[in-house]
Amino acid sequence: NIQGLLEATHQKLSYVFTSARALDHLDPNIFTRQSMLIFSDNLYIKPAKRIDTEIIFESSIKQYNLKLPEQTITELLKLVDGHTQYLLFALISLRESNPNINADEIFSFLKNDERISLQSEELWESLTSQEQEILLKVKTKKKLTDEEIKQADYLIKTGFFDPKTLKIFSPIFDYFVKTKEDERKKEKSSSDFSKKENLLLTFLESNKNQICEREQIIESVWPEAESLGVTDWAIDRLVARVRNKLKDHDKNYEIVTVKTRGYKLVSRD
Helix, strand or coil, rough: CHHHHHHHCCCCCCCCCCCCHHHHHCCCCCCCCHHHHHHHCCCCCCCCCCCHHHHHHHHHHHCCCCCCHHHHHHHHHHHEEEEEEECHHHHHHHHHHHCCCCHHHHHHHHHCCCHHHHHHHHHCCCCCCCCEEEEEHHHHHCCCHHHHHHCCHHHHHCCCCCCCCEEEEEEHHHHHHHHEEEEEHHHHHHHCCCCCHHHHHHHHHHHHCCCCHHHHHHHHHHHHHCEEEEEHHHHHHHHHHHHHHHHHCCCCCCEECCCEEEEEEECCC
């Protein structure tokens, strides 16, 4: 249909689709790479430049009626590093908690903020397992292989890290990646579930053979972020990780998806 409309308008019609991924990545069976190349171009949006971030900042502090010390502003803009959602969440939290915070205190404040942590988690969960592994390697400043550079194409084009300096964007997200690195080390030594994975599994076990709706899962796993909203994507990725780990543990049950409702823990056949 899209192709037909283009032909009917003599190629004078353009569409703009916004998505976290290229269409052929989201559903390669419908949007094949070959067909997409005929009539589309992928444009990747990186974090905003400093001058653009300053414009957003100036309009936002007026909206929130917020005044910050000059040194704090400089440090804040460096920490969010062009990520608009980080910036807006930071301003909301500062207005609610500590608008007079000093520049040397703001990083500690933001890295422990619930909204910021949830945003970091959603960024992380939007990545494939290969991309996550690459970011963990970048964090340790290990040189990437040619194959890993190819696999990191999305990460590079969207500005997650600089392939030349191996620097991850935003000190806030860089810190979050480090926490994931620490989690991996603990998991490798103990083979345990992560904190949130364990919360989910415990909740499902206590409600075995019952449908656990998404809202209930959010309440149990993300109580600190319930009012902020948790995306379906974040829930699905968490469930997928627990599913995979259950295969490696001596558990006689599995997680099944109940369409439009949620999930259920049932005994294996």
